[in-house]
Amino acid sequence: MFKVNDNYLKLPGSYLFSTIGRKVREYKAANPEKEVISLGIGDVTQPLAPAIIEALHGAVDEMADAATFKGYAPDLGYEFLRNAIAKNDYADRGCEIAADEIFVSDGAKCDSGNIQEIFSIENKIAVCDPVYPVYVDTNAMAGRTGTYHTATGMWSDVIYMPCTAENHFTPELPKETPDIIYLCFPNNPTGATITKDQLQVWVDYANKVGAVIIYDAAYEAYISEENVPHSIYECVGARTCAIELKSFSKNAGFTGTRLGYTVVPKDLKSGDVMLHSLWARRHGTKYNGAPYIIQKAGEAVYSEAGKEQLKAQVGYYMNNAKTIKEGLQSMGYTVSGGVNAPYIWLKTPEKMTSWEFFDLLLEKANVVGTPGSGFGPSGEGYFRLTAFGTYENTVAALERIRNL
Amino acid sequence: MFKVNDNYLKLPGSYLFSTIGRKVREYKAANPEKEVISLGIGDVTQPLAPAIIEALHGAVDEMADAATFKGYAPDLGYEFLRNAIAKNDYADRGCEIAADEIFVSDGAKCDSGNIQEIFSIENKIAVCDPVYPVYVDTNAMAGRTGTYHTATGMWSDVIYMPCTAENHFTPELPKETPDIIYLCFPNNPTGATITKDQLQVWVDYANKVGAVIIYDAAYEAYISEENVPHSIYECVGARTCAIELKSFSKNAGFTGTRLGYTVVPKDLKSGDVMLHSLWARRHGTKYNGAPYIIQKAGEAVYSEAGKEQLKAQVGYYMNNAKTIKEGLQSMGYTVSGGVNAPYIWLKTPEKMTSWEFFDLLLEKANVVGTPGSGFGPSGEGYFRLTAFGTYENTVAALERIRNL
Secondary structure (H helix, E strand, O other), X not given: OOOEOOHHHHOOOOOHHHHHHHHHHHHHHHOOOOOOEEOOOOXXXXXXXXXXXXXXXXXXXXXXXOOOOOOOOOOOOOHHHHHHHHHHHHHHHOOOOOHHHEEEEOOHHHHHHHHHHHEOOOOOEEEEEOOOOHHHHHHXXXXXXXXXXXXXXXXXXXXXXXXXXXXXXXXXXXXXXXXXXXXXXXXXXXOOOOOHHHHHHHHHHHHHHOOEEEEEOOOHHHOOOOOOOOOHHHOOOHHHOEEEEEEOOOOOOOOOOOOEEEEOOOOOEEOOEEHHHHHHHHHHHHOOOOOHHHHHHHHHHOOHHHHHHHHHHHHHHHHHHHHHHHHHHHOOOOEEEOOOOOEEXXXXXXXXXXXXXXXXXXXXXXXXXXXXXXXXXXXXXXXXXXXXXXXXXXXHHHHHHHOO | OOOEOOHHHHOOOOOHHHHHHHHHHHHHHHOOOOOOEEOOOOOOOOOOOHHHHHHHHHHHHHHOOOOOOOOOOOOOOOHHHHHHHHHHHHHHHOOOOOHHHXXXXXXXXXXXXXXXXXXXXXXXEEEEEOOOOHHHHHHHHHOOOOOEEOOOOEEOOEEEEEOOHHHOOOOOOOOOOOOEEEEEOOOOOOOOOOOHHHHHHHHHHHHHHOOEEEEEOOOHHHOOOOOOOOOHHHOOOHHHOEEEEEEOOOOOOOOOOOOEEEEOOOOOEEOOEEHHHHHHHHHHHHOOOOOHHHHHHHHXXXXXXXXXXXXXXXXXXXXXXXXXXXXXXXXXXXXXXXXXXXXXXXXXXXXXOHHHHHHHHXXXXXXXXXXXXXXXXXXXXEEEEEOOOOHHHHHHHHHHHHOO
């Protein structure tokens, strides 16, 4: 008689964004006349840039001709894309990452969920609190997080690193020594970031205690300030302790196009076992590559035209971020983020819980945001708005919030 | 100090097709003047059908316009695609599968590797021997297969069901009761198939002992004979015991385009836990959907024009299969498969091992095939050729084998 993986049964509720999606669908069904504006899930709204569209059409044409048709992709991804990544995202920033240390995938969500597989089930993870829920949820599904306490919203075997107003939403080194440390900067959900010097402290700590840092740099393109690292490999010693996850979703609008990559340096070892070999084995056995035409679209992100068009696209969203931040501040909200990240993190008014404020916003302003408590217990009392709407909707949403 | 998942370290060698790829690359590097023909990895060579190309271009144009741009896809996949699947692959064949029991993915390889995650680590798997290596490898990586014995090429905790010439490459019910049974028909690698009556025996058995059947129907489009089921849901009772995996790789040439789906009926339960809920949770948490433009391409597979064009494409490959089978038979080889499947399974001559024959073919005929032993111990002494080459290369490869 088969049995299920009962770690799944320990998970509280459904995946955060699935829950929000359901609530919004139900509200719309009950109120078909209402026009709901979503600044909730971090989904982009601007069309793909012309250089990317051109690359996609070109690649589709290649698939129509036997002479240029492409079947299975190379295990790690096409070299043309890995070379473009190695040059633009690493070499040009002074980081030493080779093309064969880059694994192309269908997005950072999958990679951030799958990467834990190559580690022992006995390893203890440390996460920022609040944090993108995929890190904890996927470790819970693997059985690495112990038991869930509903009262505290915490797992018994996870080291939580609170990111609160007191520490400017930047975690302190944990008291208990972790084996795997998830860091995401610019941060989802708080929009906070970390300086290069601060990140160096984490790299030195990881090397000292023998921990691995899983560094999620999905929002790197939104960094506007100096001395904020675009990659953890800007720090000395990161090649022996860090894996980096990158996404094309937010810098190039690929949320529905699906492309990302993971860097596993060959210097990152446990004894004489290279994590690179394990991830290569997983990639080869459980994955079959991103579509050729999507990898060609990824290459276009690094073309001169692509870079210019995407700089404008990021600028568009960051103008939204500024609009939200300043608008909320003018209404008296306590707000952070939005400078190096497309997320605005606000304190709910009048000590409302995050979900109370979610319901208020949905029902009274017809605006969807994301409850901070969905990202972890220290997110309670906070709320995330994203800059990924259209400018018109962003302005309209703010006006509705002002009239609450 | 972090530790790795040491189940990975128990795996013998690299993923089969990665090994073959490396051997071929090395041979080509050492013999740049040789023109190697691959009938090895099951990769297609014919371009995407015109109806699919048209759908891709159309979807790319949608992504260029804010009014039709698509971000994150629905968790299970777009309804237009799931409805097309439910109608064409199920309702039209008299199978009762609803659109919301279909989970769209980026291919059957990923799904066949990931599906084991929703089951207990204590469950015992049964596999055909020989078999597509992903089933066993991914269970080994999860720690479900015990220890590997190099001498026998077998894992201690796997139930092997030999498929040999004696049983016409169709497995018998296992003596030891399994929890999870992997079946793949038409079969990779043997090209053998199973009748509807024979499959009904497995469904009845699974319902009786409380096992789940993971039914890989990736090669269903190649069925040419009557009374061979296209789906396990043609059998009575399959909704309470079977998960089905389907691919667009072989019926529509999507090996480099990446699309597949998994069916988990809501009647499939462990106690009161629906496997559908667990797979939905995995899909929502660890996956972010196939690209919109690829899902539109998938929809075109079910259009009238698409169906007609793909019937011709499958016919093209099946003519190759016939050519290979009859050619080898005329040379005195013992051959099976190739009638309801794009794979030809041949006995190596003069009691050569599978890898000896691989090397001979590569070095003397410059033809790449797949060693039968790579699919399991009962594959030793066998060899797989695929019908997915061009007709010209298929004929040329046979001529070279004839001249060995």
